Amino acid sequence: MLERLPNEIVLRIARNLSQEDKTALTYVSKKIYQSIIPSLYQNLYLNERYYFPSDLDNSFGTHKWSVLYFKYLRERNEEDPKFDQRKMSKLKFQCLVRSLKESPTKLCPLIQSVHCTWHLDENIMTEFIDLLITYDDNLTIFDNFVRDKISNQLVQHEATLQTLTLPPPKILPLEEQADITYYKRMRTLWNSYHLNQIKKLNIHVNACKFFNKMNPPLNIQTLCLNLRPDTVEADTVDTIKYSDIFNPTSLKELEILSWYNESDPDIDLYQLWNLREFFTFKNLENLSLFSLFSNMDFLKDCIMNFDHLKRLKVDFMFEVSVDKSVIDLMAIAPCHETLEYLDIKFTELTNPLxxxxxxxxxxxxxxxxxxxxxxxxxxxxxxxxxxxxxxxxxxxxxxxxxxxxxxxxxxxxxxxxxxxxxxxxxxxxxxxxxxxxxxxxxxxxxxxxxxxxxxxxxxxxxxxxxxxxxxxxxxxALKKTLDYFIIRFPNLKYLTFNELPTQIIQYDEQQKCNIPIFHYHNYKSNQVYELVNDESLFD
Structure with missing residues (x-):
């Protein structure tokens, strides 16, 4: 039956299937193999730790991304103590590169997006990128890395790339400020790209001190700011605004990641890095705050300024819970109608189990x-x-x-x-x-x-x-707390509460409930009730 379908229809079906299901389909016939293979190579997620599928829906994530697929291995495997997670990752990565080398003109051009995790083998990564530079004219996204070696290689692919990463001086912050040679390298890298085509920017420098005023501002859609103590000063005297660099009407997604540690609690990162300037970016839809020192007033200002917020992730340092007053404010703010994804730490509304x-x-x-x-x-x-x-x-x-x-x-x-x-x-x-x-x-x-x-x-x-x-x-035991969010945010689809990920489903015409994304099998919700109507009384 599948073989009779046009290739476009098969690809559309594949977009809703898990990696396992797509892989299984490649064994059906040569025709289906040729139709499915592009969807397996189009978006690659290169991971050094094992893939953990959801038993609620195994298509989560891998409907779009293909991972280096391997299962859990103990850090010290009993059968082979030297064979651990990273060695398995290295082996899988080598297998991917080997496949690309065997059919470079066929497979490499299929790759459009690459997402990395930080500790992938550097030598294999070099081989992988060299193959893409030589054979892949369709690569547009390559992101989520911290090594400058990768940035230096990717410059050769600047003609098609829509992502740009300005990496840090070292993976972990230096004790002293980065020197002038670092900023010289970053400016050379910055000037090597067609900036008008960049849609996603990940920077480890202080943008307000590193960049010059742009005229017109860049139409960046996604911005990741890494707040680092070793790059806060940059190497310029003048300080400009974020709106002088990035077009406030274009930015849709903002991620802020702090690299400061517990020894710096007296530093006001929000003022030092001018974060309140982003309140003029009124079209923001996705906001992620990671490892920042907690500041509920800043969070409230975000809620009142970002009317179109769809996704919010807050993970403060020291695992500080978000105040109930923040959620109550969000429940009456314009974004309560648009919010679809929420990931926070929050104190339970009833006594814990x-x-x-x-x-x-x-x-x-x-x-x-x-x-x-x-x-x-x-x-x-x-x-x-x-x-x-x-x-x-x-x-x-x-x-x-x-x-x-x-x-x-x-x-x-x-x-x-x-x-x-x-x-x-x-x-x-x-x-x-x-x-x-x-x-x-x-x-x-x-x-x-x-x-x-x-x-x-x-x-x-x-x-x-x-x-x-x-x-x-x-x-x-979280029933009252989970109901609290369902009632206040009518379009919420996903709630991760204190690291517990749930999906919100419409149980019947009147009731919704949270179901766990992991270990879902045999779960029965206590948030819903069997509704009785007049007719059912006589059944």
């Missing part, structure tokens, strides 16, 4: 508050939480942090042995397991902490299913 109560004389204890009374949560409480984690009164007592590590199952799932991967946007980019582990690894680690042996303690032994039920019970 598991908390720690400080007692007298330096004694502390765990407190369990199971507000959900559904059958699944009741079973989880009695059989797993009380039966396995806290089987005695003494197990509730906390003597030191080892007790917290041993029995705080929420801390275990999201911090110690996280079971949720990372993606900049779960619906757009592939989900990568930078620090996350499969559920089996969490289970193994938890049983070790609790001192359970699979044979001797069969009754108490924590299973994979137990951990999933705890995960689902944690989501149920």
């Amino acid at each position: 598991l908390s720690i109560e400080e007692g007298d004389e330096d004694t502390s204890q765990f407190i369990i508050d199971m507000t959900c009374q559904c059958d699944n949560c009741k079973d989880t409480l009695t059989r797993i939480i009380q039966g396995k984690y806290f089987p005695t009164k003494e197990s509730f007592l906390i003597k030191d942090f080892k007790d917290v590590e041993k029995r705080n199952f929420i801390l275990q799932m999201f911090k110690l042995y996280p079971i949720v991967p990372y993606s900049h946007y779960f619906d757009i980019y592939p989900t990568i397991g930078f620090y996350s582990r499969p559920i089996e690894e969490l289970t193994k680690s938890v049983n070790y902490l609790l001192g359970y042996d699979k044979v001797k303690d069969a009754i108490n032994y924590i299973t994979n299913e137990d951990m999933i039920k705890l995960y689902h019970a944690y989501i149920h």
Whole structure:
């Protein structure tokens, strides 16, 4: 049947399929292979950590991007201690380059976009870029890297590139200010590009001190600012405004990433880097703030100035939660109608499922508050939480942090042995397991902490299913908080709450609910109810 479809229709179908499904289709026939291969090579996501697909929808991310596909490997593999994640990544990257070398004129021109993660093998990357320079006239995007060697190579492809990265002096900030030779290299790089065709700019310099006033301003659509202590001064005397460099009406996406650390809490980065000037960029739709010192007033000003905001990600340093007053303000601001994606840290609106109560004389204890009374949560409480984690009164007592590590199952799932991967946007980019582990690894680690042996303690032994039920019970405990966001933001599609990614679905004509993007299997929401109407009473 597929073979009868025009090539354009097959490509349109492929845009909605996962990488696994597209790969499987290449084995159907030679004709389908030739139709599908372009969609597999068009957008490459080069990752040095393993791909962690969603069990809710395995097309998330890979409907557009093709990853270096490999599964989780322990940092120290029992069968081969020398074979770890990065070596597997290197092998997969080598395989990609080998395939390109075997058919360079056929495969290389298919590549239009490349997205990197930072620690890919430099030698293989050099080979890869050389192939693109020689054989690929269609490359328009190459981004998310920090090495100047890559920027220097890509200059040879400036005729088609719509992305430009001005890399840092070193990956990590220097103790002193960058020297004049660094800025000379960056200006040479900057002047080598057709600036009127650049749509995405990633810079590690202070734009207000590095650039000259542009006339007219650049029509950049996406801007990533890296705030670094070693490039804040740049090498010019005059300071200009962001609006003198970038056209405020063109910018749609702004990402601000701080490279300052906990030793610099007294520095006002918002003033030092003139960040409030962006309030004149009224057409901004996507805003991401990473590792900045928390500033709720700045965040409120963002909300009141960016009326068309669709995506907001806030990850303050020290994991500071966003104030409820900020969300309440956003709920009445114009952007409450446009917001589709929200990723924040936020304090739960009800007592948490598991908390720690400080007692007298330096004694502390765990407190369990199971507000959900559904059958699944009741079973989880009695059989797993009380039966396995806290089987005695003494197990509730906390003597030191080892007790917290041993029995705080929420801390275990999201911090110690996280079971949720990372993606900049779960619906757009592939989900990568930078620090996350499969559920089996969490289970193994938890049983070790609790001192359970699979044979001797069969009754108490924590299973994979137990951990999933705890995960689902944690989501149920967030019911009031999740409903709070659903009610206030009518077009919200994705909510990542305290590193828990959820999708918001329309359950029926009147009800919506959050469902987990990962470990979704067998999840039943407690946010919806079976509606009864007059006719159903007589069924």
